Amino acid sequence: MSEKIIAIDWLSELSQLNTEESVSFFYNILYDLMDKYVPKRLVKSNTNFPPWYSRALIKLIRQKTKIHTRWKKYSNAYDYQLFKELRSKEKLLQKECYSNFIKFSEDKIHSSPRYFWSFIKSKLGSNSVPTHMNLNGETSTNPVHICDMFNDYFNSVFVTCNDAIQFDLNVLNNSTSVSISSIDILQxxxxxxxxxLNVNKGVGYDKVHALLISRLYEELSIPLTLIYRKNQSLNDVFRTYGKRH
Structure with missing residues (x-):
């Protein structure tokens, strides 16, 4: 994809187009390349194990299970001894993996909280709304009522309009205005x-994942910088981009 994007003479291709046409041209090129080069098969992770299990631990567990099955079948003393050794190693490695995951999640909780929530979900064993909830001494098992209780709880932490900070509009009106056209957008x-870009987030309306953009940041910055500048100079309406994002 990188070579294909670089090979396009974007300056020439976009020169006779307005902003809307330029954005459409850019997306048509990008979607064609995505259809050709981006894999569409979803590779699912192994969900049979908690998120803190390392590959080494999973491999050890499978090896232990295999030896245990063989021992149950043939009652070989050597297999049982090997099974006990693998079980001991598994317990030690499991504690190590758990400690490492907790530390990693704590370090990443601000920049990437998904690790923390994956841990919580694995402990709860479910991603759904809880079957019962307690709030201010009131208990409910009704899903609709539980949602209302969530709403009441989160609504209580927000301030009302009367309590909100009042801004001095005169200060805003007297502030120095900056023309958008005066901003110099550089590649x-x-x-x-x-x-x-946060590659842990999902795709936007344009169905282009942040991971793809972050890996092709240099190549994609060329046409998009030209489009941004065109939008400035023409004072055009960015309809297509606005819809997609």
Missing amino acids: PTVSKYFQQ
């Missing part, structure tokens, strides 16, 4: 922000 800046 390195666009490229830098593409690199910083």
Whole structure:
């Protein structure tokens, strides 16, 4: 994909197009390349084990299970001894993996909280709404009532309009205005922000994953910088991009 994107003369291709047409042209190219080069088969992770299990631990568990099955079948003393050794190693490695995962989740909780929530879900054994809930001494097992209780709880932590901070509109009106057309959009800046995209988030309306953009940040920054600048110079409406994002 990288070679295909770089091979396009974007300056020439977009020169006679307005902003809307340029965005459509860009997406048509990108979608064609995604259809050709991006795998569509979903590779599922092994959900039979908790998220803190390492590959080494999973391999050890499978090896232990295999030896245990063989011992049950043939009652060989050597197999039983080997099974006990593997079981001891498994327990030690399991504790180590659990400790490492907890530490990693704590370190990452601000930048990537998904590790923490994957741990919580694995402990609960379910991703659904709880079957019962207690709030202020009131207990309910009704799903609709539980949702209402969630709403009441979260609603209580927000301030009302009367309690909200009141801004001095005169300060805003007297502030120095900045023309959007005066902002200089540079390719390195666009490229830098593409690199910083959170690849743990899902796709947007345009169905382009942040992981793809972050890996092709240099290549995609070229046409998009041109489109941003075109939008500035023409004072055009960014309808297509707005719909997709």
